[in-house]
Structure formats: structure tokens, C-alpha cells
Amino acid sequence: MENAKSVKLILEDGTEIEGTSFGAFTSAAGEVVFSTAMTGYPENLTDPSFAGQILVLTYPMVGNYGVPGEELYESISKIFESDKIHIAGLVVNYYSEEHSHWNAAKSLGDWLKEYNIPGIFGVDTRMLTKILREKGAMLGKIVAEDDVALHDPNQDNLVAQVSPTEVQHYGSGQHKIVLVDCGTKTNIIRCFLQRDVELIRVPWDYDFTTLDYDGLFLSNGPGDPKMCEPTIQHLQTALGQDKPIFGICLGSQLMGLAAGGDTFKLKYGHRSHNQPVLLSGTKRSYITSQNHGFAVDTDTLPAEWEMLFENLNDGTCEGIRHKTKPFFSTQFHPEAAGGPEDTEYLFDDFLKAVAEYKAAK
Numbered sequence: 001m002e003n004a005k006s007v008k009l010i011l012e013d014g015t016e017i018e019g020t021s022f023g024a025f026t027s028a029a030g031e032v033v034f035s036t037a038m039t040g041y042p043e044n045l046t047d048p049s050f051a052g053q054i055l056v057l058t059y060p061m062v063g064n065y066g067v068p069g070e071e072l073y074e075s076i077s078k079i080f081e082s083d084k085i086h087i088a089g090l091v092v093n094y095y096s097e098e099h100s101h102w103n104a105a106k107s108l109g110d111w112l113k114e115y116n117i118p119g120i121f122g123v124d125t126r127m128l129t130k131i132l133r134e135k136g137a138m139l140g141k142i143v144a145e146d147d148v149a150l151h152d153p154n155q156d157n158l159v160a161q162v163s164p165t166e167v168q169h170y171g172s173g174q175h176k177i178v179l180v181d182c183g184t185k186t187n188i189i190r191c192f193l194q195r196d197v198e199l200i201r202v203p204w205d206y207d208f209t210t211l212d213y214d215g216l217f218l219s220n221g222p223g224d225p226k227m228c229e230p231t232i233q234h235l236q237t238a239l240g241q242d243k244p245i246f247g248i249c250l251g252s253q254l255m256g257l258a259a260g261g262d263t264f265k266l267k268y269g270h271r272s273h274n275q276p277v278l279l280s281g282t283k284r285s286y287i288t289s290q291n292h293g294f295a296v297d298t299d300t301l302p303a304e305w306e307m308l309f310e311n312l313n314d315g316t317c318e319g320i321r322h323k324t325k326p327f328f329s330t331q332f333h334p335e336a337a338g339g340p341e342d343t344e345y346l347f348d349d350f351l352k353a354v355a356e357y358k359a360a361k
């Protein structure tokens with residue numbers, strides 16, 4: 001690339017890696033996490049759950065299919081997972097400014113520049129991932145001209161930063177679903193709108209218990225789930241009723257906390273499109289899309305709750321369910337975007353539970 005400027009990636013353990021700048025030539029600090037997904041950077045970079053994180057991609061060449069232009073679907077993005085880039089910085093091995101794809105509108109570097117997000121390339125990201133697997137996810141920074149202090153985003157209420165402030169309505173189906181938006185991926189909204197649903201999207205701390213609805217959905221979102229105290233309190237009220245509840249990722253962690261269980265931080269998290277999970281009580285496994293750094297501690301779940309899915313790599317909890325009421329959640333992403341769509345049927349399972357609840361009323 002012309003006029004290439006050198007930048008550094010510095011980790012809290014003192015590791016310093018020199019590379020070349022792409023995207024914005026600026027410094028940024030965050031939690032350094034890795035993803036082994038082979039594609040999907042337009043989706044990953046706009047997933048609000050990545051807020052505050054410097055993302056390391058192990059796939060060796062990034063940028064070669066460019067970035068699509070925006071298109072709308074029912075007033076939300078048809079392409080991206082939110083309306084902006086949420087990562088704090090991007091670390092890749094080989095960055096391809098040149099790109100070729102039928103819907104590419106710009107290069108990855110130009111897109112990062114639009115949001116003032118720095119990228120660094122020329123980094124052996126597989127070596128770096130081995131360090132992060134060995135020592136755990138670490139704080140770090142990309143340093144261009146001016147130095148910045150290390151900063152732990154998990155100490156911030158990131159959900160409050162990415163959640164909307166207004167209630168929004170979508171669709172006109174027969175099931176009225178409240179979506180508590182802690183930083184939702186738009187494909188969750190698309191998955192609902194492709195079904196028979198009227199969606200009421202509310203801010204993370206909105207008291208949804210006052211609304212008239214048939215089913216409750218808890219979205220994914222960034223940071224430590226324990227920061228979402230108001231959401232947990234409202235959810236506890238909802239758990240006292242019988243209306244179906246479905247949670248994804250952060251939503252699963254909030255369900256665990258509201259039920260009286262605990263969550264903990266994983267050593268280096270699960271971020272990829274090929275995580276195997278086992279459906280409890282069966283021999284059926286699914287390949288799932290994942291992006292999380294925290295998990296529900298299965299041993300702390302009260303007696304009325306049980307693990308619904310288990311991660312086959314490390315045995316951690318990938319979802320929970322209530323033994324008698326229609327409440328369940330997944331730590332993985334049934335809406336994929338990117339990743340396999342094998343578990344999208346869970347949206348249908350949830351809506352079936354909603355229909356049964358309404359029929360029994």
C-alpha cells in the first residue's frame with residue numbers, strides 16, 4: 001500500500017508487535033479478543049457485542065471481498081448487524097485493500113476510516129492467538145502517533161452505550177413480542193419479522209413488565225452481564241409469570257442471573273462460526289455461531305433450571321431452560337449472521353410456545 005505507516009499493537013503483558021496501519025491512523029485501547037471465523041467481517045464489526053474490543057482475526061487474508069453498500073429492510077439494515085462499526089480496533093495478518101465481490105461498495109480500510117477505527121496488518125495473528133489462548137484475553141492497544149492508556153471495557157456499562165433510547169415498533173404479525181435491546185444484532189429482528197410477529201423493541205432498562213405482550217425476547221449485547229441490573233430486575237418480575245421468554249447470548253446470561261444463578265468470565269471466550277454444542281438429554285449436536293466472553297455457571301442454577309446446550313469443546317453452558325415454564329436461552333447465536341443457520345428453528349420453537357401460551361389463556 002502507498003504511504004504505509006507503521007503502528008504497534010501492545011498487550012498488557014508487555015508483548016509488542018509492529019505492523020502497518022490501515023483504516024484510521026489513530027490509537028485505541030480495548031480488550032484484545034480473537035475470532036477464528038473464516039468470513040463475516042461486515043457482520044462481526046457491526047455486532048454491538050464487540051463494543052470496546054480489539055478484534056484479532058486468525059483467517060490469514062482479510063478485506064478481499066470488500067464491504068457491501070447499505071440497504072434497508074423495514075427501516076433496519078438489511079446487510080449489517082447494526083448502524084455502525086462497534087469494535088475498537090482490528091488486527092489482521094494480510095490486509096487486502098484490493099477487493100472483488102458482486103456487492104462490494106468500498107474497501108475494508110475505507111470503511112474503518114469512516115468510523116475512525118484503526119486497523120493493523122502484518123501481524124502473525126495465529127501466533128498472537130496462541131498467546132491469548134495461553135494467557136487469556138488481555139487488555140491492549142493499537143498505538144499510532146499518540147499513546148493511549150490501557151482500558152478495561154468490562155468495567156463500563158457498554159449496554160447503556162449501545163442500547164437505543166426510544167421504543168420502536170416493527171411488523172404486524174399475530175404474536176406481540178417485546179425485544180429488550182441490550183445491543184441487538186439486526187438479524188435477530190429480521191428473523192422475527194420473517195415470522196408472524198409484531199415486534200416492540202425497547203431500551204435495555206425499560207420497564208417492559210407494564211406492556212401488553214405475548215412473549216419476551218432478550219438480546220445479545222456487550223460487556224459483563226452483571227452491569228444490567230435494571231434488566232435483571234424486570235426479568236425477575238417476568239419470571240414470576242408464565243409468558244414465554246427466549247434469550248440469546250447476553251440474554252442467556254441475564255436469564256441465568258435473574259433465575260438466581262451466577263456468571264463468570266471465560267479465559268479467552270468463544271468467537272467463531274464452528275462451535276459444536278450438544279442438546280441436553282440427546283445425542284444431537286449442532287454447529288453454531290458464537291461471540292461471547294462470559295458464561296452461565298451451570299452449577300449455580302437453581303433446582304427448577306437446567307442446562308439446555310453444552311459446548312462440546314470445553315463443557316461450558318451454551319443455554320439454559322426452566323424445567324416447567326416456557327423460558328429458555330442460548331449462549332450461541334441461532335440467528336447466525338455470520339455462521340451456520342442450523343439452529344434458526346429455535347425462533348419457531350419460541351413462537352410455538354407463545355401460540356400455546358395464548359391458546360391456554
Ligand SMILES: NC(=O)CC[C@H](N)C(=O)O
Nearest residue numbers: 220221223249250293294
Ligand atoms: N454476544 C453477546 O451477547 C456477548 C455477551 C457478553 N457480552 C459476553 O461477552 O459474554
